[in-house]
Amino acid sequence: MKVLITGASGFLGASLLKAFNTLGFSIDTLGRSNDNQIKTDLVNMATKLDTSYDLVVHAAGKAHMVPKTPEEEELFYAVNVKGTENLLRSLKVIPKYFVFISSVAVYGVDHGTDIRESHPLQAQDAYGKSKILAENIVQQWAELNGVKTTLLRLPLLVGENPKGNLKTMINAIRKGYYFNIGQGNIKKSMVLNDDVVNFIPKIMEQGGTYNLTDGYAPSFKELSDTISNHFATKSVISINYQMIKPVAMIGDLIEKITKLKMPINSLKLSKITKPLTFNDDEARAQGWNPREVLKHKELWLN
Template sequence: MTILLTGASGFLGSRIRKELLARHVLTTLGRQPVGERHIYCDLAEQVPNLQNQTFDYVINAAGKAHSIPKNRQEMADYDRVNVQGTARLLTALEQMPTLPKAVVHLSTVLVYGRQEGHLLDESTALLAKDAYGPSKVRAEQLVREWGMQRNVRTAILRLPLVVADQPNGNLAAMMTAIRRGYYVRIGNGSARRSMVRADDVAAVVVRAAEVGGVYNLTDGRHPSIHDLEEAIARCVGRTHIRTVPFGMAKHVARLGDGINAVIGRKFPLDSIALQKLTNSLTFSDQAARRYLNWKPRAVLDCFQ
């Protein structure tokens, strides 16, 4: 297959690229050169020139990742990158002599806008309200509507926390804190969270292109925060994690609410953060198991 991959220099995109290179003719597209076959383009600013290109599948892993925006410009970037960037990519695909057979779009479970829930499936309403989630909802809608109007198969992969042997983002910060001994567990850490391995996602994108549809991808184990903390602690050689009772953390979070109301979201623990750390939020991957032959491995094995 001939495949176009956007976002190939990113955390997940780089792993998808590695997976695809072994079996397919791969072209990458983005601001940073990746491999021999590369199209230079910033989708947040311009429509790429694909007039002389032909691809069987397009995998869109480009986008602005989830973070707390510090100002209006950073909030606007979610729309500029995730929504307008996706629209520019779709516009470029129409320039090709032949439309692709399928488009796979990497999305997030944050489109559901839920702070807690048990095995939520793909029929769950999309109620995201923060700066990031709604941009991913709109990007999904663009891809699905474009595909229906042009009879191009589309697949949407909604991902929870993505884990690899070299983690990034909040998980990397958590690992550093545990290694250095200043990480603190809140309560008993019993809240469960859906997670997925980056290499498992990379391995299923071609199957998703062949089948189409909307899918949550998880490892199916939904480990507790406690289990994740302990797995990381063993990995970095720590034998003990300090614990703060939930009641004490709740008082600190209320203090954080007051501070952040004045200076913005800079104090690390407020009621929103506490809720995320102590509420269970899991997603069902049964649709992927049924239609994509999804057989994920345990996320915690990444830390062995």
């Protein structure tokens, strides 16, 4: 099978490249670094790709940043929307299968439980809106060209050398300044990187739109205890919400004035005090059988 992967140097893309090589696929990668067979910037891409691909996995995208200026917001649209348009336009030979790596951010909710794929796409932030637009572009192109397409909406990705909020949490626990709010019983959906990767060859022929989670959604206390025990650090303390709320507001003010990223602000406080879980029954009906993140800490803690 001939495969094109975008974003192969990214967190998920690197795992895709490794797994697909193991499967014996013939792979081209597309990106800005010299490691790619096709070195190009999707935002400014004007070249045409002559190769005939059976499968294209579009994992490139901009994430893990809260924009503070209009220019930073525009980056999400440039990479996630224009970049997707340019990729599709560049494919001179239409592939059989196309997999787009999307995000649960498209739902535009900061709390909720058991959220399904049928939930309205109502994101208002730059990242979520850019993913909605990109999904629409992919679906319209796929319908026009008869391509079997899969959209994977992912929550927090967990794997070797984790990124984003999980990386921040691990570092804070190791240095002894992490704390839970209240009982730390707020649950969040997450999923193992490798499980997502291994599902792609199974689901690409079926197509569709799917939430992927580990099916358990650990609480902050369960997650922090797992990390703390692994590194043999002191137990994570809990702080009353009313005590930390003014600190978060001060963090907002400092960020507004200095543009510096603070360890706690109102947005982060909201995220760690409200449950956010997603339903993956649609994927399970198609053979999705993930592992629980907490039961496989060897895959993401080292």
